[in-house]
Amino acid sequence: MTDSNIFEKVSMHVTRGCLVVLINFELVDQAIIEIQKRILERVHSSEVKGIILDLSELEIADSFLGNAIKNIARTAALLGTTTVVTGLKPGVVASLVELEIEFENIQTVLKLEDGFQILTNLMKITDRELDEENKYEE
Amino acid sequence: MGLASQKRIMLLKDADVIHAVFETKQYVKALGFTKVDQHMIATAVSELTKNVLKYAQEGEVTLNTLDKDLKKGIEVIVKDNGPGILNLEKALEDNFSTGGTLGIGLPGTKRIMDEFIINTNSSQGTEIKTRKWIR
Ligand SMILES: Nc1ncnc2c1ncn2[C@@H]1O[C@H](COP(=O)(O)OP(=O)(O)OP(=O)(O)O)[C@@H](O)[C@H]1O
Ligand SMILES: [Mg+2]
Numbered sequence: 603m604t605d606s607n608i609f610e611k612v613s614m615h616v617t618r619g620c621l622v623v624l625i626n627f628e629l630v631d632q633a634i635i636e637i638q639k640r641i642l643e644r645v646h647s648s649e650v651k652g653i654i655l656d657l658s659e660l661e662i663a664d665s666f667l668g669n670a671i672k673n674i675a676r677t678a679a680l681l682g683t684t685t686v687v688t689g690l691k692p693g694v695v696a697s698l699v700e701l702e703i704e705f706e707n708i709q710t711v712l713k714l715e716d717g718f719q720i721l722t723n724l725m726k727i728t729d730r731e732l733d734e735e736n737k738y739e740e
Numbered sequence: 741m742g743l744a745s746q747k748r749i750m751l752l753k754d755a756d757v758i759h760a761v762f763e764t765k766q767y768v769k770a771l772g773f774t775k776v777d778q779h780m781i782a783t784a785v786s787e788l789t790k791n792v793l794k795y796a797q798e799g800e801v802t803l804n805t806l807d808k809d810l811k812k813g814i815e816v817i818v819k820d821n822g823p824g825i826l827n828l829e830k831a832l833e834d835n836f837s838t839g840g841t842l843g844i845g846l847p848g849t850k851r852i853m854d855e856f857i858i859n860t861n862s863s864q865g866t867e868i869k870t871r872k873w874i875r
Contacts, residue, residue: 665845693776697852703844
């Protein structure tokens, strides 16, 4: 690890069943790879129903980070977890557009609270579906 | 504004990219670019400087102020003594990469900036000179 104290700066915690990851400064590629790994480990090992990537303080998103976000969402989806990106700044959006990086299949919302809302609604739906299934089994 | 406002950053290790991005943000903010442009120009610098470390191991980036007629802008020169870009035409197209990544850094940077000139050959390496004007 080139930047040993990066995990003191990138916060990652579970709130209301969602893994909230705050990335608020530029990271070297190696650190981005490491965070990607840690997020997926957390998703795999805990009862996390959704990932919220909070980028509301991030100013620079280059091709490497943009692609890493897509990878996180794609892999998390395979583990049955939805990813929501919140708080993209106008300059970040504009850069991603010029780089032609599209967040297909990733929900993006302005506010963190909206991210929770989306994931909470999804969780309710899955809970209901599970209830339905259980009913049939009886 | 004269040479005094020139800024040079050596690119030797990964963390120097972060440093270059930081310096660029400060530089373009002081010049009076909008926030969106500040962040886009810094993103372009991130792409070009990461390329240097990835394909040429080391190099340097220079930031200059442009003050022409009534226009103001920034000039970013990213230089290395690496192997050169073998297939320049392809490298400027979307999704061409010899590094196993997306291959969107150069074409994306070209779209972000207003002017974009590459000088590259296998004996002297690569110099990318790019400019953006304040709108
Ligand atoms: N400074 C350089 N020296 C030598 N070759 C380079 C340099 N910069 C770019 N190239 C070549 O041009 C190609 C395209 O560069 P570009 O930045 O567009 O894509 P990438 O770096 O491969 O991937 P991405 O930037 O999307 O992660 C590279 O794969 C590499 O072959
Ligand atoms: Mg690149």
